[in-house]
Amino acid sequence: MKGMYKHQPSIFCTLCRTITHGKCLSLSIDTCVELSRDPYWFCSTCTSDIFPFFNNPVLPCLNECGHCLKILGNSTARVNCRNCGNTAHDSCCNNGVCYSCT
Numbered sequence: 001m002k003g004m005y006k007h008q009p010s011i012f013c014t015l016c017r018t019i020t021h022g023k024c025l026s027l028s029i030d031t032c033v034e035l036s037r038d039p040y041w042f043c044s045t046c047t048s049d050i051f052p053f054f055n056n057p058v059l060p061c062l063n064e065c066g067h068c069l070k071i072l073g074n075s076t077a078r079v080n081c082r083n084c085g086n087t088a089h090d091s092c093c094n095n096g097v098c099y100s101c102t
Contacts, residue, residue, distance in 0.1 A: 008021060008022070008023070009021075009022035009023075009027070009029050009032035009033060009036070010022060010032070010036065011025070011027075011032060011035050011036050011041050011043075012036065012041065013041065013042055013043040013046055014039065014040050014041060014042060014046075015042055015043075015046040015049075015050075016043060016045065016046050018043060020043055020069075022035075024064075024069055024070065024071075025064075025071070026071055044064050065087070065088045065089045065092055066081060066084065066086025066087060066088045066092075066098050066100060067086075067088045067089070067092035067093070067098045067099050067100045068088075068089065068092050070089070072087060072089065076089060076090075077089065077090035077091075078090065079092075079093040079096060079098070081093065081096070081097055081098040081100075081101055082096045082097055083097050083098070083101040084098065084100065084101050086098060086100070088100075
């Protein structure tokens, strides 16, 4: 996990209480500042727990890698980890297991 500086725009997840860089979510500074004012913002992991349909292919721009937490693009090679079930970049996995599980 990367370090966080106070001057970097970030968003706080209400459920898991983690902080996410706005840049890691591909958000503009203005959008990040606006979302950070919302007391009920949820990260994609918590959103997946609340809404099982969240990782639906209709919303590919909202998916993030289970290991590096970067956004998975439409043309990105993906792997569903055999251990945790998270979707990850092919380059963030080895033999079907994401590096977070190894």
